[in-house]
Amino acid sequence: MSIKFEAIDVPIPTGASVIIGQAHFIKTVEDLYETIVTTVPGAKFGLAFCEASGKRLVRHEGNDDELRRLAVDVCRRIAAGHIFVIYLRNAWPINVLNAIKNVQEVVRVLAATSNPLKVIVAEVEPERRGVIGVVDGHSPLGVETEADREERKKFLRDVVKYKL
Numbered sequence: 001m002s003i004k005f006e007a008i009d010v011p012i013p014t015g016a017s018v019i020i021g022q023a024h025f026i027k028t029v030e031d032l033y034e035t036i037v038t039t040v041p042g043a044k045f046g047l048a049f050c051e052a053s054g055k056r057l058v059r060h061e062g063n064d065d066e067l068r069r070l071a072v073d074v075c076r077r078i079a080a081g082h083i084f085v086i087y088l089r090n091a092w093p094i095n096v097l098n099a100i101k102n103v104q105e106v107v108r109v110l111a112a113t114s115n116p117l118k119v120i121v122a123e124v125e126p127e128r129r130g131v132i133g134v135v136d137g138h139s140p141l142g143v144e145t146e147a148d149r150e151e152r153k154k155f156l157r158d159v160v161k162y163k164l
Contacts, residue, residue: 003122007135008077010085010117016067017093017114018074019086020134023105026051028084029059031103036086037063039099043091046071052081064089078119080129082107092160110134 012018023032028049036045046068048060058075062068067087074085088096093112100106111117115137123129144152157163 001124003124005132006121006123008074008119008121010074010119011070012114012117013066013070013087015089017088017091017112018117019088019093019097019100019109019112020074020117020119020131021084021100021109022082022107022131023049023084023103024052024082024107025105026054026059028103028105029061031105032084032086032100033061035099035103036088036091036096039096040091043096044089045086045091047084047086048072048075049084050075050078050081056081062087074119078121078129078131080121080131083131111136113137 010018010020029047032047036043044064044067046060046062046064048058048071051057051059058072060068060072062071067089070087071085075083097109097112101109110131111134113136118135120132120134121129122132153163
């Protein structure tokens with residue numbers, strides 16, 4: 001048996017983030033939709049899910065057409081069963097991540113980021129693909145200094161509003 005690997009680029013529009021994961025059932029789309037709108041009511045999002053059996057469709061929902069189209073496009077390019085893609089605006093992944101992990105169908109979350117992202121896919125035979133992992137962002141350039149620590153703290157307090 002031969003295995004073919006491919007790195008799928010995941011575009012991330014300005015002001016958006018992406019969450020990619022794996023789930024296991026057709027109702028994943030509805031449950032993820034409900035989870036996002038009830039966790040962060042003002043969030044704009046689009047989500048898609050690669051069905052692995054039956055009709056094997058890319059199921060999709062959302063409240064933002066651009067983000068919904070992007071989620072569908074990325075799912076079609078990944079083309080691996082049971083993978084979901086969620087694009088978010090007006091919310092950070094951290095706002096919905098625990099709620100998404102608690103959705104009964106969700107098996108794992110592979111990435112939650114605004115950084116450059118690639119999904120590594122393995123194809124084991126025609127029409128049989130799986131996600132091996134992700135490449136999220138870039139390699140470190142050094143170790144944070146005291147000035148960097150202060151900048152991090154200021155960002156969390158002033159921009160993200162996560163600290164007092």
